[in-house]
Amino acid sequence: MKEIKIKIKDLTLHYGQKLALNNICLEIPDRRVTALIGPSGCGKSTFLRTLNRMNDLIPSARISGEVLIDELNIYDRNIDVVNLRKRVGMVFQKSNPFSKSIYENVAYGPRINGINERKVLDEIVETSLKRAAIWNEVKDRLRDSALGLSGGQQQRLCIARTLSVNPDVILMDEPASALDPLSTSKIEELIHQLKEQYTIVIVTHNMQQAARVSDYTAFFYLGELIEFGKTKTIFTNPTIKQTEDYITGRFG
Amino acid sequence: MAENTRFTAESLKKKFRLSEFLAEKFITGIAFLSITIIVLIFVFVFREAIPLFRTGKAKEVAVKEQVTKINEGLKPESYGDTVNQASPVVVTNKPAPQAYDEDVIRQVENKKALKTLNTATWQPVSDNPRYGLWSLFFGTLKVTLIAILIAAPLGILAALFTSAFAPTWLREILKPAIELLAGFPSVVIGFFALMVMASFFQDLFGYASRLNAFVGGVAMSLAAIPIIYTITEDALSSVPATYKEASLALGANHWQTAFFVTLPAATPGIFASILLGTGRVFGETMIALMATGNAALLSANPFESVRTLAATIGAEMAEVVYGDTHYSVLFLIGALLFIFSFGMNALAEFYIKGRLMKRFMGR
Numbered sequence: 001m002k003e004i005k006i007k008i009k010d011l012t013l014h015y016g017q018k019l020a021l022n023n024i025c026l027e028i029p030d031r032r033v034t035a036l037i038g039p040s041g042c043g044k045s046t047f048l049r050t051l052n053r054m055n056d057l058i059p060s061a062r063i064s065g066e067v068l069i070d071e072l073n074i075y076d077r078n079i080d081v082v083n084l085r086k087r088v089g090m091v092f093q094k095s096n097p098f099s100k101s102i103y104e105n106v107a108y109g110p111r112i113n114g115i116n117e118r119k120v121l122d123e124i125v126e127t128s129l130k131r132a133a134i135w136n137e138v139k140d141r142l143r144d145s146a147l148g149l150s151g152g153q154q155q156r157l158c159i160a161r162t163l164s165v166n167p168d169v170i171l172m173d174e175p176a177s178a179l180d181p182l183s184t185s186k187i188e189e190l191i192h193q194l195k196e197q198y199t200i201v202i203v204t205h206n207m208q209q210a211a212r213v214s215d216y217t218a219f220f221y222l223g224e225l226i227e228f229g230k231t232k233t234i235f236t237n238p239t240i241k242q243t244e245d246y247i248t249g250r251f252g
Numbered sequence: 253m254a255e256n257t258r259f260t261a262e263s264l265k266k267k268f269r270l271s272e273f274l275a276e277k278f279i280t281g282i283a284f285l286s287i288t289i290i291v292l293i294f295v296f297v298f299r300e301a302i303p304l305f306r307t308g309k310a311k312e313v314a315v316k317e318q319v320t321k322i323n324e325g326l327k328p329e330s331y332g333d334t335v336n337q338a339s340p341v342v343v344t345n346k347p348a349p350q351a352y353d354e355d356v357i358r359q360v361e362n363k364k365a366l367k368t369l370n371t372a373t374w375q376p377v378s379d380n381p382r383y384g385l386w387s388l389f390f391g392t393l394k395v396t397l398i399a400i401l402i403a404a405p406l407g408i409l410a411a412l413f414t415s416a417f418a419p420t421w422l423r424e425i426l427k428p429a430i431e432l433l434a435g436f437p438s439v440v441i442g443f444f445a446l447m448v449m450a451s452f453f454q455d456l457f458g459y460a461s462r463l464n465a466f467v468g469g470v471a472m473s474l475a476a477i478p479i480i481y482t483i484t485e486d487a488l489s490s491v492p493a494t495y496k497e498a499s500l501a502l503g504a505n506h507w508q509t510a511f512f513v514t515l516p517a518a519t520p521g522i523f524a525s526i527l528l529g530t531g532r533v534f535g536e537t538m539i540a541l542m543a544t545g546n547a548a549l550l551s552a553n554p555f556e557s558v559r560t561l562a563a564t565i566g567a568e569m570a571e572v573v574y575g576d577t578h579y580s581v582l583f584l585i586g587a588l589l590f591i592f593s594f595g596m597n598a599l600a601e602f603y604i605k606g607r608l609m610k611r612f613m614g615r
Contacts, residue, residue: 090497096495108504112503
């Protein structure tokens with residue numbers, strides 16, 4: 001096993017009275033793709049959102065336990081959430097580009113970090129778009145509205161936007177669930193390329209996708225982490241019956 | 253039962269349901285009634301203004317003759333403003349041309365009035381009445397501008413605060429509280445402006461006329477703020493949460509998200525709110541009547557008294573002779589107000605439509 005990037009210790013999360021995550025312990029390896037699978041409502045998206053503290057936005061959410069990124073507990077009192085989120089980027093299920101131009105969408109991240117120099121911005125925009133494998137499609141229309149792009153292009157633009165602030169970790173919440181197979185395969189290809197540089201955690205409903213893109217897989221059920229291991233092992237030889245049932249489609 | 257549930261031509265036959273029919277017709281009727289009423293008001297205002305433009309070119313010669321005749325002795329039958337030169341006794345015994353005379357005199361007056369419309373002097377009640385609309389028009393613009401310059405930033409920032417920064421419990425108090433202000437009777441705001449604000453601002457700035465465009469503008473902004481606030485707040489809270497999340501996930505803090513993502517995304521709604529607020533101020537009568545001083549001066553100084561279009565109608569309509577030139581001019585002002593606010597709403601509608609199209613179709 002490679003170096004550990006994120007270490008989760010006894011993570012428990014309540015929404016009001018409802019227990020959403022129960023005592024999760026997990027170690028996410030560096031520069032690998034980790035897939036989170038499980039039926040709807042099992043807590044995998046909630047878990048993903050604890051990794052960059054997006055759950056802070058929900059007033060009723062209560063969290064206990066530790067999430068260590070590079071040995072640093074992100075739920076520590078002294079952690080600045082804004083800086084944390086710069087290092088842990090997120091791509092959402094529904095592509096959500098701002099109603100600005102393509103250029104401005106990608107430049108937004110650097111801009112709010114105080115980069116205003118035209119040249120630097122141009123460079124960041126270009127490299128981000130290139131890394132997100134969308135540069136060739138949009139290089140002639142950077143000034144056009146981002147909402148004129150197709151769904152798949154919008155999603156890759158969102159990935160480019162996430163890359164623009166140079167994070168270490170990228171969280172993806174079902175990034176391809178609303179896309180056609182062609183766009184999906186592009187996104188998957190992209191994930192393959194990105195894992196050279198980034199630690200990726202991806203939530204997916206699509207079992208084949210998890211098998212295709214991920215190196216490690218975690219199976220969640222009813223707020224509990226049932227099984228975690230190498231994707232190959234999980235899909236071919238799971239140790240726990242529930243996992244096997246889910247993967248073979250017997251429930252969920 | 254069994255018969256009813258079976259699929260037969262009989263059970264699926266079209267049925268006439270009386271209550272459904274009646275309810276539908278009733279609702280349709282009410283809707284058309286309200287539309288009809290609005291159209292009728294429109295028609296009425298314009299109809300009353302139109303006689304002003306009847307100056308009868310063909311009759312011009314006849315008018316001149318008539319006027320000389322009148323000057324020679326028929327004076328007593330004339331009306332309104334020309335009476336002052338007349339002897340109190342009715343001299344004539346020619347009954348036939350009376351109605352005609354009245355009409356002709358009115359047309360002569362109309363002609364004079366039309367010539368004065370494009371001036372800055374508003375002196376409708378004088379020997380030589382002048383109906384210059386410019387001072388009224390300019391005064392209205394001045395007050396509107398002052399009111400919007402105060403109301404727009406306050407309303408928008410307050411809305412931004414409630415939608416982006418205020419904790420839930422505070423939002424639940426603030427929003428209804430400010431919306432309550434929208435239902436505030438404007439006469440109460442006017443009264444407050446007249447008694448309290450006017451003196452306060454005079455003490456503060458030390459200008460000469462106690463009631464002026466500035467005091468009126470500030471008072472009217474109190475009427476416009478709730479409108480701007482409410483609509484802006486709605487626009488801001490309807491910005492999809494995913495936008496905010498995307499921004500926050502990039503490491504933006506709350507105020508950056510509010511100013512650079514939420515606010516731009518809500519621009520069409522904010523624009524609409526400002527236009528609606530402008531419309532409210534533009535047509536506001538009671539506050540203008542009470543707080544602006546009502547002197548028809550043409551001046552750029554915000555601390556001079558002004559007379560607005562709406563206040564002019566409010567102040568003079570009750571004292572005017574039915575059907576005379578002054579009356580028609582007041583209706584002309586009414587028609588102008590109508591056209592302005594109509595134009596403003598149309599602008600809002602089309603601008604927003606165009607803008608939304610551009611944004612959401614990506615054109």
